[in-house]
Amino acid sequence: MAEKNWAGNYEYQAERIARPDTIDELRELVLSAPAVRALGSRHSFNDLADTPGLLISTAGLPGDVRIDEAARTVTVGGGVRYGDLARVLQDAGWALHNLASLPHISVAGAIATATHGSGDRNGNLATAVAGLRILTGTGELVDVRRGDEGFDGAVVGLGALGVVTEVTLDIRPTYDARQRLFGGVPWEAVIDRFDEVTSSAYSVSLFTTWDEEAVSLAWLKELDGVDSLIEDDFFGAPALTEPRHMIQTMDVRNTTEQLGVVGPWSERLAHFRFEFTPSNGEEIQSEYLVPRARAVEAIEAVRALAPVVAPLLQISEIRTVAADDLWLSSAYGTDVVGLHFTWFRDQAGVEAVLPQLEAALLPLGARPHWGKLYVDRDRVVPSLYPRLADFAALAARFDPAARFRNPFLTRLLP
Secondary structure, rough: OOOEEOOOEEEEEOOOOEEEOHHHHHHHHHHHHHOOEEEEOOOOOOOOOOOOOOOEEEOOOOOOOOEEEOOOEEEOOOOOOOHHEEEOOOEOOOOOOOOOOOOEEEEHHHHHHOOOOOOOOOOOOHHHEEEEEEEEEEOOOEEEOOOOOOOOHHOOOOOEEEEEEEEEEEOOOOOOEEEEEEEHHHHHHHHHHHHHHOOOOOOOEEOOOOOOOOEEEEEEEEEOOOOOOOOEEEEOOEEEEOOOOOOOOOOOHHEEEOOOOOHHHHOOOOOOOOOOOOOOOEEEEEEEEEEEHHHHHHHHHHHHHHHHHHHHEEEEEEEEEEEEEOOOOEEEEEOEEEEEEEEEEOOHHHHHHHHHHHHHHHOOOOOOOOOOOOOOOOOOOHHHHHHHHHHHHHHHHOOOOOOOOHHHHHHHHO
């Protein structure tokens, strides 16, 4: 089977891939395979979604969107992409609290890996989950609701409990937002006034290649109707008057509209437009979520590694995520700062640099994003999740025959 992930850096090792379009067909496939995994939008850069057995694409499963206005929730098929969901919600006058940079990713895949979006007070996408429907390793459909035993373990589930066929998410009335860009933020401001910098808008992203004299780009997302804390100067950086892609060689038309133009949340919270592919997939991504209390140390540590990091790097993003109680969330128990790396697609080169990066960041408590490339040669990552043993027990209860256990989970779980 010559199937690859979105970026083309990983080739799946499964014997075959199936594309069911009904729940009954899905159940038959799961029960027929001793080793099986669900495959969403293929945006993982490692072997998290792989299996030596059967891969099941969720793209063709029922994708109905059902809004419950009284409960302020929406229920959607797990294989539905966030961009499609956002359009339905916006048309109906509703919204989500946040979106990831890419609206092209599937709902179930994003929440299963604690994919996050940005903002000091914004939890990751998984924190909006109010309920899950999971087809387990025994072929049962199990509903898990917020407040149920094990719910906080099931949400960021890494695909270990079964196939998430439906997700119920919290929603809020629709709102408008705007984006503004500022160029050349002094490193001194980032280091000395970090909390002020990141709290100055609904969401703040800083883009750098780490070897620059100043952070090349600050990308602010502000809610319409909320007074801006920033005028035309962002901690010494002037407002830009022309739109920009964070990677200067890329087409700016792929990005969502900038320069303070107000528009619906569904067209502003993601960095990239849903109707365009943001790149050709010629990249590898890594990300480390550092406890906010250690963020400045982490930033200084990466700056010190700029000579080895920058030659492989297209761009890096610094962004923030609020704490939550989800067992395998990278923000479990602490506010975090994400240090995201978009590398050139040089697998060997990136894998050679990651041990140096992790030697600097993992001792600070940094948790790698589950779906992005990391190496963890010393097996530090399991120690960063105090509820990992509880999660392993929960997975065994949902999947007693370990159909959904794969090499990734075997390396991780006790």
